[in-house]
Amino acid sequence: MIVKDAVCPFCGCLCDDIEVEVEEGRVVAVTNACELGTTKFMGEKRMKNPILRDGDRWKDITYDEAVRYAADVLLEAERPLLYGWSGTHGEAQCVGVHMAELIRGVIDNTSSVCHGPSILAIQEVGHPGCTLGVVKNRADLVIYWGSNPIDAHPRHLSRYTRYAEGFFLENAFRDRKVIVIDVRKTETANIADEFVQIRPGGDYAVLSALRAIVQGKADTIPRTVAGVTREQLVRVANLCMNAKFGAVYFGLGLTMTQGKYKNIRNAIELVSELSRHTKFTISAMRGHYNVYGSNEVNTWMTGYPFGIDFSRGIAFYNPGETTAVDILARKECDAALIVGSDPAAHFPRKCLEHLADIPVVQLDPYPNATTAFCNVQIPVAVTGIDAEGTAYRMDGVPIRTRKVLSTDYLSDEEVLARMYARMQEVLEQ
Ligand code: SF4
Structure with a gap:
């Protein structure tokens, strides 16, 4: 099967003229994409199921167990941090903002360390x-x-x-x-x-x-x-x-x-x-795929583009105070949810030292540097490849991305929606 006019999910150019050839549930050829985009489409070594840290080993768990664990950890935290969001779609970012408001957490995206x-x-x-x-x-x-x-x-x-x-x-x-x-x-x-x-x-x-x-x-x-x-x-x-x-x-x-x-x-x-x-x-030159979208979604939902703190029950924004690096460096947050980014590959050592001390939940299709800091990692569909949705190009144009593969993985949006439902259920008890 050949999928035409697919949108590349790698950088902010969101090239929308990509041709992807799929055989037996795998991408076997990519036309028009650059090397970065081709590598993303051909990505292998995906995680098969959610994993839970068990001492110095990993234990396989079900999606239901992972969702329950993740929701409970964030609910129990006094100052949860919800970070990343540039590698996922607007629909998932939207659930993230609702979740941050529900649990009075801080939601920040990767633009606090780039643009x-x-x-x-x-x-x-x-x-x-x-x-x-x-x-x-x-x-x-x-x-x-x-x-x-x-x-x-x-x-x-x-x-x-x-x-x-x-x-x-x-x-x-x-x-x-x-x-x-x-x-x-x-x-x-x-x-x-x-x-x-x-x-x-x-x-x-x-x-x-x-x-x-x-x-x-x-x-x-x-x-x-x-x-x-x-x-x-x-x-x-x-x-x-x-x-x-x-x-x-x-x-x-x-x-x-x-x-x-x-x-x-x-x-x-x-x-x-x-x-x-x-x-x-x-x-x-916006770098990460839908980082522009994370600013857009946050702005139209809260009035602010990144680093939004809901601990007062309303949206509060003060870059340098309510941004992820600052909150981690001050050892302020007591649980973290990472979606669509790999902070362990970029953040200062001081932040990572604190990340290592608190419960961390990550939604990502692949093992990455942040996996080493996780208590739970939930593999999800690759945004823009086996999950469709809305992403903003670097010039602010929203583009509907196309699904090129069908897999059984849940999308970021679906996992977050399940976590959100679990949180509501617990809060209503
Ligand atoms: Fe286009 Fe960027 Fe993908 Fe290359 S990585 S194909 S420039 S969107």
Whole structure:
């Protein structure tokens, strides 16, 4: 069987032109996806059933036992943490928010350790963004700042920018300029028309210098700014002002380096100033599959995009206080539910030391680094492969993902709904 127009569940590009060949309940071939997406579709070594830690061994348990254990552990906790959510669908995220409210827990998603600062900047100054389709069809200048799509979002260049023909750009490679701004020469920089190498931590200064030039004050900036010559800055500013339509895509190299959300605020303000000369937009290169969706779902349900604390009975949000890393580092939470992420692979050691001391329940199809910290792991259907649902692309477009495999695994949404029902049952007793 061949499934056409499947949606890749790996990165925020959510490529929706994937062809998947399935034979005897297994994916045997994938067409159009990059290597990252193909590996995800072909994924093997899934867990067969839920497991419970029994001393230093694992014991197989049933789904009913696992759901009951998970629900009871979270209900008994005084300050449960519900973390992850970027690797699952909006429908499951929705149950997660209801659950956090029911048990007065904290719900946080992976954006608190990736584009959280970008969201703080957007809350302050707004987001002059657009869809990927608009960039593909109109942009004659694209800037990648602190991001390396060749490694992290491989088809961003071929579907939307460097190699993508657009309605108003018949020969994209010739007519569209690409500028890469980064602290080192990445593979994306090798295929750019202009590479601007910044000294680490110098992004804010370079953004300010570009703003000064765009405002007509080039003579006020020094001969070099964070390792970039004034001549190159003037050239880049002129390329931007002379473009018909420009798009900035920034990655964690801008949002998670010195300056953090101030960098993004400065970048958005540069884009606003450029829009007095021409049309310019800016967007984040969202990494994890449906991380954009986790911000959307949390926002339309609670008013806040991540790090939401229900301990007061209402939604409270204070990044740096109500975010997962801070709560774990302060040894505040006494149980954790992990869905659609692998914090043990990314979190600081101090957080993991606390995770090792508290009951942890994980919903994930595969054993991962967080499995070592779990009391229970419940294998689920792979979101976007054997579970369908809604995911948001990096430009905020919601896409209905397609199921390409039929398996007996429950989806995240189904397991969470069963846990939620069990919690309600206990609370009503
Ligand atoms: Fe999948 Fe991203 Fe590769 Fe597209 S670019 S195929 S969404 S991993």
